[in-house]
Amino acid sequence: MRILLTGASGFIGRHALAALLAAGHEVHAVSRAHPSVEGDYAWHGVDLLAPGQAAAIAGSVKPECVLHLAWCVEHGRFWTDPANAAWREATLALAGSAADAGARRFVGTGTCYEYDWPANANCDERATPVAAHTPYDTSKDECRRALDALARESGLSFAWARLFFLYGADEAPGRLVASVARAIARGEPAACSSGLVVRDFMDVRDAGAALAALALSDVEGPVNVASGEALSIAELVTRLVALAGRPDLIRLGALPDRAGEPPRIVAEVARLRDEVKFRPALSLDAGLRDALAFWASAEAQK
The missing domain is CATH 3.40.50.720 (NAD(P)-binding Rossmann-like Domain)
Structure with a gap:
């Protein structure tokens, strides 16, 4: 085609x-x-x-x-x-x-x-x-x-x-996963909001x-x-620092929560799974490990 x-x-x-x-x-x-x-x-x-x-x-x-x-x-x-x-x-x-x-x-x-x-x-x-x-x-x-x-x-x-x-290599440095991964790579505290909102x-x-x-x-x-899996921001960031072996760097609540932020945005993925016949190949941990490696390399090259 x-x-x-x-x-x-x-x-x-x-x-x-x-x-x-x-x-x-x-x-x-x-x-x-x-x-x-x-x-x-x-x-x-x-x-x-x-x-x-x-x-x-x-x-x-x-x-x-x-x-x-x-x-x-x-x-x-x-x-x-x-x-x-x-x-x-x-x-x-x-x-x-x-x-x-x-x-x-x-x-x-x-x-x-x-x-x-x-x-x-x-x-x-x-x-x-x-x-x-x-x-x-x-x-x-x-x-x-x-x-x-x-x-x-x-x-x-x-x-x-x-x-x-979405998250991954080459995303904007200010996005959630990238910003936390960059802080970890520098050995600096990763400041986050309370992280109570749930996302996909x-x-x-x-x-x-x-x-x-x-x-x-x-x-x-x-x-x-989407993945169809509900995960709070706090859970995502906690998993990210745990995978990096630096749970000491997490600072949940150090940043204010955004006003008017919707509490939950999660996808129903039946159409993607059953009609398009697509399922994600990467687990969350595998994706986060790769993101950590990418940003560690990027920070090391500065």
Whole structure:
């Protein structure tokens, strides 16, 4: 299958690229920077926000499937970034151009922040309502709705992957696992909030593989990409310092809890497991050990 993958050099994209290549598909990687993945694939340096570029790349590649990961993702900024609206429009332009060029499938990526999170249940794609919280998730949901309408009109097979909480090598240094791992590597106290909120964590390598599996499937509609396992922030950080052999460095409660933080965001993963036929390959401990090793190496090279 000829696949157009956007955001191919990003935190998630490089792992989706590796999974698609391992499955033996013809991949056209779209990114502003060259992906750091070995393999036989075509790279296209494209700015999808530039006028006409979405139509040009779709018309040039003529993909059978598009796996679209590109969006504004700068840590701490993406929630309110004005570029969210521009990415919504660029995504719609790409999908429309791909359909015109003969594509049969389009897979976009959303977020668990689209949900109106239930206090005592998992977020279910077919049962949990959505709610607007920030410009980021609002733009994502508007994009999903518009893509769904476009797909119905054009006969395009359409799926929407809702990503939960990812961690792994090369994530932004200020993110939770990276910040704690970096502190451990320096032998410094790891300051955290009380950590009472519960989340759903997944290694980014599994997330990339899950997205590739979804793109290659015929499953349509929203699909959660997550582990389906509930874990408090405190439990995650405690496990991280224990694996590093430095439980003395944990400082739960040293930072204030974020105001208005939802107490629980955990995925129902039946669609991913039973329809996409995907299960994570990495245990939490294995993923955290690799993250610790990556950040220890990064700190040692400074």
